[in-house]
Amino acid sequence: MLINLHVKNLALIEETEVDFTDHLNILTGETGAGKSILIGSIQSALGAKIPKDMIRNGCDSALIELIFHTKSEAVRKKMEEFEIPFEDGEIIISRRITNHRVINKVNDISVTIGRLKELSPLLLDLSGQHENQLLLKPQNHLKIIDSYHRNLITPIKEKTASLYHEYQELRQTLSEQNMGEEQRIREMEFLKYEIQEIEEANLQSGEDETLEAQYQKVSHAREILSDCSAVHEMTAGQSGCAGDLIGSAVQKLYTVESMDAGAKGLTEQLQTIDSLLNDFNRELSGYIDSMEFDGEQFAELEDRLNLINHLKAKYGDSIEKIQKYHDDSVEKYEKLSNYEEYISKIKRELSKVREKLDIQCDKLTSLRKDAAIPLTQLIKEALRDLNFLDVEFEIVFEQSAQYSPHGRDTVCFMISTNPGQAVRPLHEIASGGELSRIMLAIKSILADEEGIETLIFDEIDTGISGRTAQKVSERLACIAKKRQVIAITHLPQIAAMADAHYLIEKTSDSNSTISNIYLLTEEESIKELARMLGGVRITDAVLQNAREMRTLAKQ
Known part of the structure; x- marks a missing residue:
């Protein structure tokens, strides 16, 4: 469940922290107090897009942090998949928003927005x-x-989606092969020319890089020879060169060493340098001798590189890509050479995939119809609990002639809310208040099936009042016996049922407007109920009414 919410510098919220409890948590407050900002902050923490103008004026960043405690096996598996530490069932999700970026973390490990949306x-x-x-x-x-x-339907849906994509690819391939005999021959001739051009080049892997290095060396042979000859002159070729100077220096150190044995180490070091320089000069001479410019070799290198670069421009920017183009072209040529057999093969494969797809679609339909029987009954019972006294509810199936990744089923919820009235599509007759109650019924049923530990309802009371509001409050209280429920409401009938009642309040001065949230005591909760019942003027009678409402709710 959601244990704690911490929000800082977001819109009207300067900084607020809320500790939520088990069961039914109710949030109330005047219109515009910031209730939607609070719920929006939870949505944002769980991956919803955050506009940069949501950062509070004058602040560089905003922070939203949620702390959960969960026993969900599905959550544990997802955390293991993401390789995020997960101890004692605690999960801390934070999002820091700046003008430049948003930083997402789960248990102090940075995560992508995609992973955050998978976990949420x-x-x-x-x-x-x-x-x-x-x-x-x-x-x-x-x-x-x-x-x-x-659990039953998802594996079959995944198989269906996979077969659907395979089916579509085969159909696309078949449609692309619809060519006449003249076009087929023309295509084969063109492929034959390209295949022959690549094969005649006899390309070798890595050849282009080796040739390029050789080309650079040969093309700069004169410059290399000139510079190396100059170096040789400096080190060994003329009077006063480095070799002569070091040799003279060695002789002088011999004289020093004869007078002072302590100079022996210096003499040995300089002898080593002299030896290294002699070795260097021998290798340099050999390198100079090898640098003879061969005009014929240069022309051959240039022609070979021009050929390879020409093929790269046509077939791919590397020898590997050229070879792949060749292999693909050979495969296309063989298909066109045996065109009728190739088309027949695609049609056979398409027929087999269609048969498999039909089987999976039929399985999906069967599973969905099996699921619809108990789901229909559960929705009807839930709707009656929500003051749909004479409700009729049906789930109607139809099959499309076209395949989709979800099968071929189309489904419509049918409802009648008045005695003697035939069921009609829900979207044709349901009012705003009826939609709220139907959604509440469905959400509560799905939460039981999926094992979701926390349900949040933002103004589930839209379009309802009186006896219906009382029924909705009782339904929420019933749901909250098995899981955590957090609800924003404007109705005192729902607020009276709270196990924990929070007030969202906005305060203003000449400089700023701030929203805060407070956990109310029992007496403060009664006063808030009285405000919701009586408006601006709260009389003793209204207070007494609020107290009685709270007492009845506890029963």
């Missing part, structure tokens, strides 16, 4: 204010069914 859904499920609108798109209904029986 395993830790919590966050329903934002606009997520209810997803129910208006039937393509999302299929995702809900697949999530309900994820």
Whole structure:
């Protein structure tokens, strides 16, 4: 579950820290107090995009940090996969935002945004204010069914997606081979010319680098010979050269050594230098003798390099790429030489893949229909708990003639909320308040199936009031018995159910506006309920009403 949230220098938040509890955590506050910023900070910490203008004015950076404690086996496996230390079930996620970059860390190990997004859904499920609108798109209904029986359906979906991509590649290949006899012959002649051109060159791996080195040496032979000859003159070729001077110096040190034995070490060092210089001069002379410019050799090198560079320009920027082009061309030529057999082979492969794809699609349909039976019943029961008294709910399947990575199923949630009214597609008849309750029902069911430890609801109470609000609060309290729930609400019926009640409050002065969050005591919670019930003026009667509401909620 989410244990702690720490936010610093983000929008209206200067710095705030919240310790969340088990079960039902309720956040309330006036409109504009910063509730959405707080929920947005959690979303941002888990990988959502962070606009740079969210950094508080006058600050260089912002920080969001979440601390989780989890027993999830899926989380443990993911942490092992990412090679991130994971002890005692604790996970610390932090994101530091500057004007230049965002630094993401999990347990003090830097991670990519992609890895953060992989880990996040395993830790919590966050329903934002606009997520209810997803129910208006039937393509999302299929995702809900697949999530309900994820363990059974996901492996078959992966096989289906793999076969679908193989099927599409074969279809693409087949469509590209649709050519007439004249075009086929023309293509073969062109390939034959290219293959022959590469083969006649008789290229050797690494040959271009060796030839280039030789070319550089031969092309600069005159300059090299001139400079080396000058060096030889300096060291051994003329009176007063380095060799003569060192020889004279050795003789003088012999004289010194005859008068002082302590100079023997110096004499030996200079003798070594003299010997090294003589060796150097012998090697230099041999190198000069080898530097004869051969015009014929130079022309051959130049022609060979020109040929290789010509082939590189046509077929690839390295000998390896040229050879690969040759091999691919040979393969194409052989296919065109046996064109009818090649096309027949593709069609046979396409037929086999289609058969396999049909089998996987049928398996998917069967699994989804099996999942839809209990899911339909669970959704109906949950909706009745949420004050849909005479609700009818069905999941209708149809099969598309076209394949997709998800199979061929199309799914539509059908609902009737009034007695005697036929079920119709959910997106045609559901109001905003009904969508909120349907999403709450689905989220609670999926959380049980997926083992999610924390659910966050941002204004799940949109469009509801009265008895319906009371039913929603009871449903939230029921869900919170088995997992942590964090909810933002404007309704006192829901706030009264809180196991921990937090107030988000905005304060302003002439220089700045700051949002803070506080854990309320029991008495402070009652006063906040009274504010939600009575508005600006809180009378004794309103306070008493709030107290009774809180007492009934505890029961």
